[in-house]
Amino acid sequence: MATSDQRRPEIVVGLVATPPDYPAxxxxxxTAELADLLAERVDADVRWTVRESWGEVAPRRDGGVEALLDDLADRRADARWDVAICLTDLPLHTERVPLVAQTSVRRAAAMVSLPALGLRQLRAVRAAVPDLVGRLLADAAEERVPPAGGAPMDGRVAAIHRxxxxxxxxxxxxxxSRLxxxxxxxxxxxxANRPGRAFLGLSKLLVGAFGTAAFALATNTIWKLGDALGGLRLTAIMLLGLTALVAWLIIANDLWEKxxxxxxxxxxRLFNLxxxxxxxxxxxxxxxVLFAGTALAAALLIDTSVLEDTLQRPVDPTDYLMLAWIISSLATVGGAIGSGLEDEDTVRAAAYGYHPEPGGWRDEKDA
Known part of the structure; x- marks a missing residue:
């Protein structure tokens, strides 16, 4: 079996992630499944070898996809790959519509923009990359590898319109498509920006907010204020608090891309969005999370008779929720103060144009 495998022609496919963060x-x-997919959908008589590699930490932005493909072609030539495929988190456009993928036979390279694939990116990558490899090899040497079988890529990948x-x-x-x-x-x-990482990274924000909420929970003036305000005002206070917090995080940590x-x-503009x-x-x-914790603390710490005595009327569970609502909204201000204590790199990880040094994603994977 080993001798038979060695007799088959080998095609080396380089899979490059740039920047080496989420795309990596x-x-x-x-990488582990690409060779089997290529054998299944492109050519089973070829010995497929897949090489995994990193691209630039901060890929060239000024030249768009052409600069990206030029860099990829240089990497392919240096590594002596037959074909190179780049996965990037750069949002790219052509003719004022999002660009999902592009192939270049003269460079023997292709790229896929992960954000343009939407939410189910790994599934779309599985569908797109074998077709891109098959098209590149078929156009370069039709007698070597036939075109990828099955439906065309715009039929396999929902993000592709034409x-x-x-x-x-x-x-x-x-x-x-445009819309x-x-x-x-x-x-x-x-x-691709992984909001879960941003949420876990802002732990001190929650600590500061819970500290403010604990203080407000023991103040009966806040109880009366929550009872006096209607749902419309509470909604406005909540939205203003969250907006102020987001603005504070962006300004204080210089996250705005110019x-x-x-x-x-x-x-x-796309990075900032x-x-x-x-x-x-x-x-x-x-x-x-703050609202749920505050509501639970209010139910455990504030006796119904005490709350009724303060509000001068019978109370029900809705009153505890309204109390948690106003306290959570006010506590977001304390959270903004707490966010100033966060590690700058932790907060900057939420900025779309920011990319940490290579190695961080491997630490996360190992953890």
Whole structure:
């Protein structure tokens, strides 16, 4: 069996993650199964070898996808791969619509923009990458590897709306739809930015908020205030508190991306949108945790008779929820003060344009 395998022609596919943060996690999960997928969907008579690699920590932004493919082609030539595929978390556009993937036969390289795939990115990568490899090899040497079988890639990958470019030259771009594609791109950016990491990283924010809530819970003036305010005002206070907290995190930690020679204005806007949405989701989850903890503490610590004596009327569980609501909203201010004690790198991890040094994602995987 070993002799038979050695007689089969070998094709080496390089799988590059750039930057080596979230894309590297996708590559690590996908590398082990790619060879089997290529044998199943491209050519079973070829001995497929998959090499895993990292790209730049801060990939070139000014040249867009062309610069990315040029860098990938250099990496492929240096490593002597037959084909190189890049997975990136950069949100890319072409003809004012999100770019999902692009192939370049003369470079023997292709790239996939993970955010453009939406939420189920690993499933879409499994569908897209074998087809990209098959198309590159088929266009470069039709007698060596036939085109990938089955449905075309725009039928396999829901994010792809249509294909544009020079088919004869092998320079093809797979683009999303204008409206749904933009929605999928934004949700994919939040997915790639890992809001759960931002939530866990803001632990001191919750500590500060719970400290403020504990103080407010023992103040009967707050009880009366919560009873006097209606649902509309409480909603406004909650939204103002969360908005102020997100704004404070962005300003205090310098998370706002500014356009410059390396970062076009459109890309900076997308980075900032991803940052705002990630922080909004993380702080909203923190607020829910704070609300649940405050409601539980109020039910355990404040006797019904004491609350009735203060409010001068009968109370029910709704009153405890209203009390937890106003206290949680006010405590977000204390959370903002606590967030100033966070490690800067921990908070900056929520910024979409920020990427830590290589190695951090491996630590997370090992943990």
């Amino acid at each position: 996690q996708v590559v690590a999960r996908f 294909m544009v470019g020079e088919t004869d030259a092998g320079e093809l771009r797979y683009v999303a 749904i594609g933009r929605v999928r791109l934004v949700t994919g950016m939040v997915r 356009p410059d020679r390396e970062t076009p204005a459109e890309l900076a 991803g940052t705002v949405l990630t922080l909004t989701l993380a702080t909203a989850v923190s607020y829910l």
